[in-house]
Amino acid sequence: MIFSLIMQGNMSRKLHARRIEGIDKNIWVEFSQLAADYKAVNLGQGFPDFSPPHFIQEAFCKALNGGFSKHQYTRAFGHPNLVKILAKFFSRIVGREIDPMEDILVSVGAYQALFCTFQALIDEGDEVIIVEPFFDCYQPMVMMAGGTTCLLDLRLKEGCGPVLSSADWVLSPEELASKFSPRTKAIVINTPNNPLGKVYQQEELHMIADLCIKHDVICISDEVYEWLTYDGTKHVKIASLPGMWERTVTIGSAGKTFSATGWKVGWAMGPGHILKHLKTVHQNSVYHCATAAQEAVAVGFQREYDVFGTEGSYFQQLPKHLHEKRLRLADCLKSVGLKPVLPQGGYFMIADISNLNVDLADPSTKDEPYDYRFVKWLIKEKGLATIPVSAFFSPEHKDEFQKYIRFCFVKNGMFCSYF
Ligand code: IK2
Numbered sequence: 001m002i003f004s005l006i007m008q009g010n011m012s013r014k015l016h017a018r019r020i021e022g023i024d025k026n027i028w029v030e031f032s033q034l035a036a037d038y039k040a041v042n043l044g045q046g047f048p049d050f051s052p053p054h055f056i057q058e059a060f061c062k063a064l065n066g067g068f069s070k071h072q073y074t075r076a077f078g079h080p081n082l083v084k085i086l087a088k089f090f091s092r093i094v095g096r097e098i099d100p101m102e103d104i105l106v107s108v109g110a111y112q113a114l115f116c117t118f119q120a121l122i123d124e125g126d127e128v129i130i131v132e133p134f135f136d137c138y139q140p141m142v143m144m145a146g147g148t149t150c151l152l153d154l155r156l157k158e159g160c161g162p163v164l165s166s167a168d169w170v171l172s173p174e175e176l177a178s179k180f181s182p183r184t185k186a187i188v189i190n191t192p193n194n195p196l197g198k199v200y201q202q203e204e205l206h207m208i209a210d211l212c213i214k215h216d217v218i219c220i221s222d223e224v225y226e227w228l229t230y231d232g233t234k235h236v237k238i239a240s241l242p243g244m245w246e247r248t249v250t251i252g253s254a255g256k257t258f259s260a261t262g263w264k265v266g267w268a269m270g271p272g273h274i275l276k277h278l279k280t281v282h283q284n285s286v287y288h289c290a291t292a293a294q295e296a297v298a299v300g301f302q303r304e305y306d307v308f309g310t311e312g313s314y315f316q317q318l319p320k321h322l323h324e325k326r327l328r329l330a331d332c333l334k335s336v337g338l339k340p341v342l343p344q345g346g347y348f349m350i351a352d353i354s355n356l357n358v359d360l361a362d363p364s365t366k367d368e369p370y371d372y373r374f375v376k377w378l379i380k381e382k383g384l385a386t387i388p389v390s391a392f393f394s395p396e397h398k399d400e401f402q403k404y405i406r407f408c409f410v411k412n413g414m415f416c417s418y419f
Contacts, residue, residue: 023140027391035385044385052260059299063292078106079294102272110253110266120277122147126185133392166197190222197343224253227315229345254297370402
């Protein structure tokens, strides 16, 4: 009797911490499961349906067969071979000497690099500016760190033609400036952007950089799709602009870089005086990530360093390959009455579904945004999985963006077989 009362007492106690309240739903968990349950063709989640290049697969096998050390712990903040080549590679891109031991933290995918960044830099009462639409984890991560978010919209330019491009979505300089206040600790940008495919142009980056410098704000720049730009669009690292290296944390992903999303190797890169705080979070949470995968990524980057700028480079081959798929997907979508927005970069294409006027009768979804209901209908009735675009907006703005769904075009077989 006493035992059962104690048990009841324990069970009625509030178990969860306040910091996770309201963030229990996750778009990837929900829609990946639904796609699997209905055996749908999955154009939803951003992963390739093809293998990574041979050179990196071979490097992984070699690491696995290379003796005990590749199976054991390595340096906490990044396997030495990997941080050395990342530093060498990106020094050339950023135009400054990057210190492999001070300026880089290797993480469990870009996700964990983002998590370490917010945990390490954001405090109770700090405000973080996030540009909408945004990769969905930014807002919960800021909240979990105790901060608040201040949202800034990318807006559709006036006078756009009938065929939209992600370049038609722009920041208003006045609105951007108005978001900076004494409480602002950081701004998060994502270029090329997920889900829109927008690639920030030099002038836009300068505008953001000037405000960061003026207000002494950190820039968190998520560049996981940095090699994937199309039609001659150039990706520029904001950390390479004058005065920005000192205040920028750049996030990268080997998963996206080498089409190996399941390896979960990512990194944060920036000045040692900021990175040391991310390392504190990392050493007290994850400690380090898989040694063999890091070794393979190191070999991949060394190879890319050697062939950089040539046709043999995977960083040139992959966007070329995806460019064709992007055009093919746009044609497929137009052929069924959707209005695609041509992305300048990244893995994804969003499309306007309002032309279709589908009658969504399923009562179980009636309280959800239209795009969520539409995607559920598409999965269940048509066997095609995509992602509702309002998932990339804050709860405050979700309702305004219910007419788009997102397709991933990094697929060899999948969409060709569907459309
Ligand atoms: N940052 C951005 C902008 C991402 O898109 C991702 C991965 N997204 O993939 C899910 C999807 O949108 O379908 C990440 C960070 C995380 O990258 P990683 O896989 O390296 O942790």
